[in-house]
Amino acid sequence: MAATCLARLARCSGSHVCRSGPVQMTSVPLSFQQDNHLQFTTFRRRLYTPSGQRQSNTRFDTDSSGRPTTWDSFGIWDNRIDEPILLPPSIRYGKPIPKVSLSKAGCASLIGQRKDNEDRFQVSQITDNILYFAVFDGHGGPEAADFCEKYMEKFIKDILAEESNLELVLTKAFLEVDQAFARHLRCSPNDAGMNAGTTATVALLRDSIELVVGSVGDSCAMLCRKGKALKLTVNHTPERKDEKDRIKRSGGFITWNSLGQPNVNGRLAMTRSIGDFDLKKTGVIAEPETKRVLLHHVHDSFLTLTTDGINFSMNSQEICNVINQCHDPKEAAQRISDQALHYGSEDNSTIIVVPFGAWGKHKSSDTSFSFSRSFVSSGRWA
Template identity: 60%
Template sequence: MSTATLINLVRKGGCQVRQRAVLTSRLLQEEKRPAAAGYSSTSEHRASRFDPEGSGRPTTWDTFGIWDNRIDEPILLPPSIKEFLAQEENLENVLNKAFLEIHIAYERHVHQSADATLMSSGTTATVALLRDGIELVVASVGDSRALLCRKGKAMKLTTDHTPERKEEKERIRKCGGFVTWNSLGQPHVNGRLAMTRSIGDLELKASGVIAEPETKRVQLHHADDSFLVLTTDGINFIVNSQEICDFINQCHDPAEAAHVVIEQAVQFGTEDNSTVVIVPFGAWGKYKTSEINFSFSRSFASSGRWA
């Protein structure tokens, strides 16, 4: 199977920055093609459920994704996602099918491999689909996050999948798994995984760790919405959502903003993989403030995965 770099498909100057030892995040694709670089939009001039009159107005799609993985082998991105988009109007269903197909493809790859360590490898995934620049749908498993900056305020689009969540913990226990806490007070499934949903981690699937994503749909208001941000836990663990929005709102463009977010996380002491994707919308630059209010006496209660 061929390999391609992780899709970082960003429209209108969106930017991804990686800092320190970011693990390799790759996708397997059935067909060979150049690695995606920075922008992607698909459109078809044909009649569809989105353009039933066949007026010729194309439906545009933009895709943004961030992964934080422990998989040295690449993952299959299903080519059938294009078929899902053509056949299914509900984008939440499209992403749900895509996540599950990715997981099934990885499971198939593991079973064909002689590398036993792949059974304990897995990845987070936070993916956004944007239709016609208005309809935004986000799907996620794990603790990579998505947030929307609306009127200068952080609007969370994802919730971390950790054993602390009551419904997640109940599913783990019903499936025969258990939750333990390490010396830092962090819960882990079967004493091993800090997340209750992921792609891969095949050894824990029987214990209730699932690949089915949670999804959220948002209608964009470009007069109010400044940008979409996707982040990994190297940032989330040390910088809270509103601080991320405030940092970005001080910047002139997404490239500068991505560097600023990473540098702030490093200054605050992050030691984990740090990746950010920033996608600007219509209100970019509208909600700049003269100063950023935050405390240097940072604590787990006010930042990170408890934010």
């Protein structure tokens, strides 16, 4: 059915739509307006009813009935996020693709029990068809997270001018930001930031369908598909055999603190980061692991990016369940960050929630929380 609808969309400019039935309907021209900058198409149709003429803002009215149309009419569920269909990508991929809007994303960042909030986050549109979402969780001072917040987007933009593969774009951007931060510290008049580092989890969304995530450290990206949590990142910790082996090959060592947390050289609880230059020779690297997925808006409800202040107190499915009960992403972001504090998180708690086509489809009154959660602080320093 989606292919039929798309074919109709492609030829609807300047056409006339008629419907025969018990009540005589007047033929009405269907016009469309296209915004070349945002590359999406919206439709407005005049509807005639027995009570008189009224203006409809619905994107499609396939049967001229005047009833609002939801994404479910095209095999995609959406009765709350009212966004236009992106016509060129929909034709290219052969299915309706709703425009993912920055204005609908929800963000929250709480300081928790820490003296300072060293988390940073950012959402922006970096090209006409690419959206950028990022969280950075600093440690040893805010300098590395501040630097990434300020410059990561710029490096990605510059690399996009020469490279279309988004996984390569993110890999190059992470490495170049790390090198630029090192140069920045060498030019600093004092030693501030020499031991600073940060996690980095960045998501690029092209044409509202191609999602690519890159990460170093233990900030997470998760996709809610069919109501289930699908993790898009794997934490870089010494508990991973491949990460531990690299540290040991590079001359580093692993120790465990009093809470049973493994640390690189007795200092850092992650094996990849931006910054932490005193540990670079012992195998701590800034090269991200990347993952690419094509969204299925009929099944995919939202994307979350979270720092470990949330991840250490709530698992991915718990986060998914709580968000699925929320009315909108802004409410969801605030509720998750608050929930992490209520569950005993002492760390900064930051989350970004990006809604997709199936937002609201898997809403459930069920919540299954773990009563065996850990209340241990998620500090990175031994």
